[in-house]
Amino acid sequence: MASPLPQTLTLVGAGKMGGAMLEGWLSIGVNGAGITLLDPHISEEMQTLAATHGMSVNPAAPAPAEVVVLATKPQMLDTAAPAVQALIAPKTLLISILAGKTLGDLSARLPNANAIVRAMPNLPASVRRGVTAAAAGKGVSEAQRQLADALLAGVGKVEWLGDEGLIDAVTAVSGSGPAYVFNMVECLAAAGVAAGLPAEIAERLARATVEGAGEMLFQSPLPPATLRQNVTSPGGTTAAALEVLMADNGLAPLMRRAVAAAKRRAEELSG
Template identity: 45%
Template structure:
């Protein structure tokens, strides 16, 4: 069985993606080769059945993978990508999950004819509940796009954007978004404790409420605004709370400012 996918980097995101591919049956272990310099991280990939190596030179000679997935930090993406330059301008498609790194950077390193797909995942991909957004250059074939979408779907929902400039907004909303939700859970837990609930009860109520509300919003045919209205009785407890959150567009303004700050930072990282 030939290697279809080389995964460069097996940290939290890389490992989550690999585990999803194999668990779903979208790839067989023998179709994967993992490059990871860290021995401990390399060992866990090997436990999944993947062949492994410490650097790109360990890939068997003559191997032409369908994909090279670059799952490394933006700070090292240039050096890591350069190690695969011999596969540039060819049949191999490069898929990057490095935040803020534009397609032009990979074309500069690998060659302008290289098929490149830029992906922004998020951490819920680790449990198959992620949001995966991709953007491709004009060299990527329809067949390869479908193959990549199939792999990404093992980690959650998949969307595409045609204008790469929108990836900065994607990063700010779904890439960084889980942290916003985690902080909201922290705040709701703290508020519950302040209201007199025991710590563990407060934590359970906060987490399950966010989880349940998000699940209902995802599964319902109603818009989130309509679901909000359905919970809100006139002059009731929910209305009293929403008067604080929604008064003067307080929460809407704060979230907008947060997303804009993340979007600007994404642009800076891409320079």
């Protein structure tokens, strides 16, 4: 049975992430005629998308919607709150992707909102291969949770958290994680240059290797450890490299420190 989709949806903030989510909603069948975009600096690309699908853009008096998605910059919450309040009816579901803004922050500034979901998507949402972690407030019904799940799944996978306090850790793992992978490609290419490869070839090899490995992860049900073992011949070249990466001072402790640093910063920003 297909998940329900909203008849009316208002997106507040149509920047990079909001725009990516919008395209995902259209791809799963949300009716553009029921979508309203509110953004004083909406891009020409978003205006064209809206016109193509019959969306309303910055109407003078937008009506309350079944779902309101808050995708502005976090520091704009206080400024946007009065206008957002007017969009929220008693049964409206509010989905916020504002980094650092807790369910408590949102409730305090948007008291009309009885049902709030806080979500943390990541950059690959722009190619519909993202992952979003979400936490539901106490007023969210099961039907509203399913509705939020359907919308968030429009840009990738969804993980529901029983504890909103885990979102800072999510930010450190999946929110910031794409940058870690990009940096790994940079480092692998640089290591290839150090081993004697021309820089352009090293970069193409490193990039294609990570693209391919990521696709294997996407397609295979096997755990990452099993995939690693499957490409590692005993006594071979991969095993020699993994002895370095899996040493006590190798990649694992480095990644723990990196994630811990990101989590601390997320806690600082949300404090």
